[in-house]
Amino acid sequence: MGAKKIYNGFVGVVEAVEDGHSNAEPYQLSTLSVDLSLPLPAMTPRIIELCKDLFKEWSELDASRFSVETVSGGITNQLLKVTVKEESGTSVSVTVRLYGPNTDYVINRDRELQAIKYLSAAGFGAKLLGVFKNGMVQSFIHARTLEPSDLRKPELAAEIAKQLNKFHKVYIPGSNEPQLWNEVLKFYEKASTLQFDDTGKQSIYDTISFQEIHNEILEIKELTSLLNAPVVFAHNDLLSGNLMLNEEEGRLYFIDFEYGSYSYRGFDIGNHFNEYAGYDCDYSCYPSKEEQYHFFRHYLQPEKPDEVSQKDLEALYVESNTFMLASHLYWALWALIQARMSPIDFDYLSYFFLRYGEYKKQKEKYCSLARSFLAGSGLGCGSA
Template sequence: MESPRNSTYCLLSDGDLHFLPYQDVSRAGGLPYHSFLASKTMSSLAASATASQPNSGSDMESQSASGSSSLCEGVPGTHSLQMSALLNRYATHALYLPNIYIEPSNTGNHEETKKMLCTIFPHWNDESQISVKQFTGGITNMLLECTMYHQNTESHEKVLVRTYGRGTGMIIDRDREFVSHLVINSVNLAPPIHARFGNGLVYGFIEGRSLEFTELADERLYPLIAAKLGQWHQQVQVDAIEECLAKLRREFRGSKPESNASDLWSVISNWIQLLPEIEGITSSCTQNIDIREVQDPQASLVDVLRAELAWLRSQLNSKSPLVASHCDLLSGNVIISEDLSQKLETGLSASEMEYYMQHNPISFIDYEYMVKAPRAFDISNHFMEWQGFNCERHRIPKAETSNRLLREWCAAYLGMRDADDDKNAIDDLISEISLHYGLPGFYWGIWSGIQSGISLIDFDYSRYAGERIQEYWDWKRRFRTQTPGPHF
């Protein structure tokens, strides 16, 4: 099957992904849904990414009541009825512009980006009114904050434009990232995604700030983070992501998908094949040869790690529900509102905390590594991030049922008001999490080893890879001996 070359609307409606051609409708004789979707794209700029309920489609219902047939005027018979039904179940959409590529720039020349934005947003018709702030840039990646100022209304609209980093296609499935973002946005747990272009994304800007890693343990914040992650795992349907992804690949990739990794285990398996034999990991594996599944000192690093992966899977399989996991919930990917940030400085009363628990101001961003995975992996992976990049392990919460902090975190995750509401459920979740405490180190150790060979960022990935893989060995040593007590 030959991939289509035209730009396309990717429309999520009634849990299913649909494709509508995006063309210059003034020359195409008028495709009436075009103006509706273009308008909807901009209205979604103001949509809340922290709402607790899925998109209701109330604006669509009012549109339908006023005459949804007008949306399909001029579209013949059966197609008109199908289009009306499709739009009436509208949840979210994004443009797919496969032939547009934006080169990362160190010069501040962003004319190509501005031109693309005027294509995505038709009423952004004056490139001179678009200002661009560059957060990161260079030959590896680029993140831009783009603001359109409307002089007639003295208002502005803001989006983010991100180009993919150098070599990241080796370890990140960009089709999956795009579809995941659409599905998450459809239940109001992510900012709108406006477009995917050839080498990047355009998506909504969330006002607020990201956390520092030391703030993850803040007793005023971790219940909100836990509750939000619990909401994610309940509301984001992992099967919907898989079904929409398969449909996208059939439409644009034919029989050649970007990746065949459909879950955490297959992702790690693929990564192991890409891993060079770097000092940080090989040294750690040698030091722990006594507990390796392959104890032959001449065995390759790939053989050693593949055997460990098989062992891990045999121990953890079916021990935790599979969910749509974020898989990268470090502090930089947790955003808090400006209001909450100010309250943390001035003091947060009990009533204000209760309000925030009811109207959670936490948002999660960056869905590059989202995949089907055990919920306990997503949770334990988040706890590992409490240590920061310097691997200060003493900051990781101890995986014990006697740990009051962990009990409170789990209670918030499970939607309980108090850590004493259902002691058995919390005990079970802590045991589930403890069982997965070694997996994040294994996962990120391998990832860091790959990064040491492809990244131009000034960071000692080899050292970090060794630190993270050692977490796994330390966990495994305690697991094998069944030593009571915390894993770290």
């Protein structure tokens, strides 16, 4: 364990990270898989078998020593809590994360696994304990999942910013080329060629102008390229559901790195600000300029937030809010793919229209802001 620093009652994890590098820890492997279509009682014996296969110290334990319960059924995962009463009499809990059906259409599992090893070693998320054919096992985090309303709380916002600063300094081996626009264009290619069995969904889908969306992608891609935003390893999905807080210890956790990749700093921040709206897309909750500046101060200078210059605040404001537009395009296209591929009962088509509609609503304001900033800074306003 490395040193810990206390920020306003929160414990900031800085363990195992030196100069942005960390050493990945070993984990167990199993060739078993779990059928997600089974109800929990039928799935439980397979989960127990899996745990015994992964962890040799549990291999001889009687099945009665294992209990399995559902933690949550997310948009792309099913989470189970497995509690084991060991021979010593102590109880140990782990989280079994089962990948949702068809999620490989939108998630690069190899990249996720590569990242999670190093992020876990750097103190982010749960510790990776084992990997099996269609999921992974991690340490159980004793904490509550945040709600969208929590993101607005000044003390929590400051801590999220400080942790994001550390997160962006973790080194993940492999190519550090930013993946944002590669991902957006891949999503576009998949989203623009869908066919729905449901005629009602197909008729709604047919109203979408993919030529218009393609033009929007190219315009925002060109504009953001002029901002010279730093490339970092980004979480890319920092919504409230991927933040957990142990209030007794005052410890904040980032979890679920499925969409993590090298990307642009402004995208990770702008995407996080969009998540203040929650799944209901209540964009009246989007953070004000004052709230964003509070976040930026603690992100840019965690130790001395009051010393951040006005110039740096303004630059990050433009950067984050321009990439915020890219975030809407990213998740709008993602939603179309999910509308066709996901078995989860969620109105992804409506979600597409909410995200794309907000993009169009905010586009002119923030594109104009970016062009004015670029013209005034001498970086050039481009043709976007």
